[in-house]
Amino acid sequence: MSQEGKPPDPGSPTDGPAEERPPAARADTPSALSADAEKDAQVEAAKARVAAAREAAQKTGAAAPAAPKPPVKKKDEGPKPVDASNHPLVRKLNEKLGDAVVEATEFLGQLSILIERARIVEVCMALRDDSETPFNYLSDLTCVHYPDDRSTPFEVVYNLYSISKNERVRLRVATNAEGIDSVTSVWPAADWPEREVYDLFGVVFHNHPDLRRILLPPDWEGHPLRKDYPLEFVENRWTENHLPEFSGVQHEQVEQRRNYGLEILSVPQEREVRKLFRSGKEVMPKDK
Amino acid sequence: MTTDHGQLTMSPKEIATHYGAKIFDTPEAATGAGFVLTERHAPRNVWNKASAAQSLMLGLRDKKEKGEIKEIGLVNEPYAVTGCYLPNDTAAPAPGS
Numbered sequence: 301m302s303q304e305g306k307p308p309d310p311g312s313p314t315d316g317p318a319e320e321r322p323p324a325a326r327a328d329t330p331s332a333l334s335a336d337a338e339k340d341a342q343v344e345a346a347k348a349r350v351a352a353a354r355e356a357a358q359k360t361g362a363a364a365p366a367a368p369k370p371p372v373k374k375k376d377e378g379p380k381p382v383d384a385s386n387h388p389l390v391r392k393l394n395e396k397l398g399d400a401v402v403e404a405t406e407f408l409g410q411l412s413i414l415i416e417r418a419r420i421v422e423v424c425m426a427l428r429d430d431s432e433t434p435f436n437y438l439s440d441l442t443c444v445h446y447p448d449d450r451s452t453p454f455e456v457v458y459n460l461y462s463i464s465k466n467e468r469v470r471l472r473v474a475t476n477a478e479g480i481d482s483v484t485s486v487w488p489a490a491d492w493p494e495r496e497v498y499d500l501f502g503v504v505f506h507n508h509p510d511l512r513r514i515l516l517p518p519d520w521e522g523h524p525l526r527k528d529y530p531l532e533f534v535e536n537r538w539t540e541n542h543l544p545e546f547s548g549v550q551h552e553q554v555e556q557r558r559n560y561g562l563e564i565l566s567v568p569q570e571r572e573v574r575k576l577f578r579s580g581k582e583v584m585p586k587d588k
Numbered sequence: 589m590t591t592d593h594g595q596l597t598m599s600p601k602e603i604a605t606h607y608g609a610k611i612f613d614t615p616e617a618a619t620g621a622g623f624v625l626t627e628r629h630a631p632r633n634v635w636n637k638a639s640a641a642q643s644l645m646l647g648l649r650d651k652k653e654k655g656e657i658k659e660i661g662l663v664n665e666p667y668a669v670t671g672c673y674l675p676n677d678t679a680a681p682a683p684g685s
Binding site for chain 2: 530
């Protein structure tokens with residue numbers, strides 16, 4: 301099978317590319333026939349070598365266990381909030397106001413302080429009038445709803461900024477729907493944000509000069525940013541009472557839009573669409 | 589000392605499991621198991637569907653805690669969610685009826 305000891309054959313395919321071979325080797329001559337036989341022999345030899353290599357690989361594989369895979373690198377979990385009880389501002393608040401600070405955390409350089417509900421105005425006043433870092437700008441006032449926290453499901457958040465010192469601090473107050481004291485006496489700019497929180501979350505701000513809804517109609521039912529309020533439009537008493545009836549042309553337009561699958565509830569005056577919804581008919585084609 | 593509320597994006601099924609609700613694939617399955625259907629929301633995207641499921645679950649959870657109903661459930665269809673509850677035999681009026 302092997303060609304060991306044989307003189308090199310110029311017609312052999314192992315000798316080099318076809319264009320380097322002499323033209324006589326490609327003709328149908330006795331030397332070409334012997335070349336075919338040799339080629340077959342080489343193919344057989346190659347097959348035998350492959351079979352032997354497979355067998356050897358199987359033997360070694362059975363004898364030695366496979367090398368362990370390199371451990372998968374775990375994804376970094378990222379930074380986490382850390383305790384900030386020793387932050388200078390927190391220490392200062394503790395010295396001034398005693399137990400007003402419930403907890404203080406720092407995350408990526410952002411200081412966040414949870415304040416006792418009854419002490420919020422006091423704390424805000426102290427931060428505003430602080431001689432070193434006067435937080436004289438109420439950057440934002442908002443709220444978060446945690447429905448699983450039954451005693452204090454709402455957290456009112458105050459983002460404060462010190463214009464002169466270029467420092468920020470976030471105050472948080474856990475409360476229920478009974479509400480907390482308004483900070484309009486500290487920063488008059490809190491007026492509208494507190495109305496917005498009242499409108500969308502239903503948190504009451506005591507001592508607010510004009511606490512009423514700011515975005516939704518006064519007789520709207522519910523508070524849309526609560527977790528128990530569905531995101532999508534839901535028929536309610538206000539829409540029944542206030543949205544007008546359709547004219548004949550509008551009926552036709554709605555029907556056309558419905559046929560083309562263009563119907564959306566943000567278009568005003570769609571009482572007909574709501575009727576269709578109530579009757580259980582499909583108005584929008586469903587996503588495939 | 590840190591507070592971790594662990595808020596993650598949850599599917600309607602996960603929300604129902606979180607509130608200890610039974611999950612049904614069809615309204616017929618729920619009614620067959622003795623549950624009474626309540627509101628049905630058919631939102632047009634997955635986020636609104638999760639929101640609808642959570643609003644249903646929170647409403648039913650409150651009723652369950654008050655003792656008005658025995659058990660809560662959620663019918664999770666491909667394009668809609670429906671709340672359902674198992675009536676309390678001792679309670680006189682069923683909510684939503």
